[in-house]
Amino acid sequence: MTKSYKRDGQQYLYFSQKTGDSVCVMDIGKNKPKLVETIKVGVQPASLVTNRSKTRLYVINRGSDSVSIVDTTTAPMETVATLSLGAVPYAIAVDPEQTRAFVSCGPMDAGTIKIIDLTVNPPVLVNTTPVRGLLFHGMAVSPDSKRLFVAGGPKDDTINDSLSVYDITASAPVLIATVEGQNESPEFVYVNPTGSYAIASFRQGGINVFDAAATPPVLLSTVGSGEVNGSALSPDGHLLLMGYAEPAGGEGNFAIYDVSSIPPGTGLFFTNAYPPGPMTFSADGARLYMMSGNELVMFDMTMHPPQVTGHVAVTGPAGGITI
Template sequence: MTNPHRRNGQQYLYFPQKTGDSVRVMDIGKDKPKEVETIKVGIQPEHLVTNRSKTRLYVMNRGSNSISIIDTTTAPMEVIATVALGAEPYAIAVDPEQSRAFVSCGPMDDGSIKIIDLSAASPVLQNSTPVRGLLFRGLAVSPDSKRLFVAGGPKDDTINDSISVYDITGSAPVLIAAVEGQNESPEFVYVNPAGSFAIASFRQGGINVFDAAATPPVLLSTVGSGEVNGSALSPDGKLLVMGYAEPAGGEGNYAIYNVSAIPLGTGLFFTSTYAPGPMTFSPDGARLYMISGTELVTYDMTMHPPEVKDNVTLTGPAGGITL
């Protein structure tokens, strides 16, 4: 297969059944998304990511304390390796060089960052670095594969809501800094394609933008409020979509921020009948795919505000989404 992301005219979107033991594969290359495959993985799969070339899918199994690695070039797709972690995993990220996967594990008071060597014939756990008191949520690797950004930081009396930044040029992560933010409960973190900004969104409200190249990273801008239920950064790193918790009896509330201009200005706010959830952009940025309960909702991002293009019913509740 020369392009596993587009096989026989198909384009693939993946979501895990977080109350089960499988990953569902959707063909989004046609007019209406359609479920085409089911892949058995571990128990309670939640977070999942693909590598840059889209040849591998990495699935975090919270109930099995493991990572399933799926070859997306085969028909049907199949699990080619399962790596045991020995601790409850929270988030996973793959470096741009596709040689390492980083996983945050464990409860807040006794956790670790684990590195899986993907270059080996059989992927193996390469390193486990204890990190006490880390809030384990989003992970992101810088484009040059030198820094790992973690949504959360050492929990003590002075720094309890932040991003932690690690030097990952050696065999084990080395903490560079834990940078205090201006909001509570960090959930998601992104690094733009240029590696200049690290963007953290917070469950209890707001966006923090940091200078990702500085040591320690510097908080450049903060904006927004409200409980965040999902977010996504566009492939060009310019737009951040935030989905806010649905008010009782109300609609889903959303905001789009231009994160290429610092400080951040007022976002484009819009509402939808669909409650926000895990979301991801299409490779060209023209579509936003979002899990809303048991539905996959497609937004046309070329419209202002975005409009719902399609919605399909899914098999069971989904814990995440990726292309």
């Protein structure tokens, strides 16, 4: 059966050129990834995500305060809608049912969560929920489409929460809880495929694992340290790969944690010549693709430790990467 994200046998990886106005499309169905298209979007594209069926690509345009929606089934791929948000967007998540997209917007002292209705053509902005001091950087929707997890939370002079959780079963998000962690500057958040765990990682180091089904969510474990430059959760939710800021010598430092159980398994630490950047797993979890400066680097994740199997020069730096 041909999957919808394949066209003429191709499989696609997308990365945004954060200093420009385009998204690059790489064919990764062959041994060596190859640039096949460049899609014009907005100014300074950053975060990007595909829907579950891989028929749409959603791109945060931080420099033009908008979201571009790309039809990935056409040849060439084309931007079919651009929605102005009226505020600087930071992170985006699409619910598993493919009916809504959630966007966090700034500025820091008067943030919002915006909801885009994806069931109409063209998609429209249907709700803007004010929040106070959202830190913006990561968002994820639970597998049952009932909860939205946001890395960061309400902030005042003394509190820097690591996770905010919203009930999204109604037309407007309703804050369930903000859970204070043991680290600052949350950057990424993931929910495993069963919806049991939420995992937040931090710019200033560390991983917090929460019971995502509890009300309020409960902090279960904290591991790791170091300044994080990228992270990715495997499709089965078992492995979390963390990339840390390179030392003076320029090597990349990485760690893999088994997050299939709590507390997470002991990290596997390894180094290579490529400083870490935005990264994503392949659909089967056997490979990892990472942007390192102006190179796309491929890892074999079936090896212990993972080994670099190739690299391709690209136009960077990347604001985000996804498959």
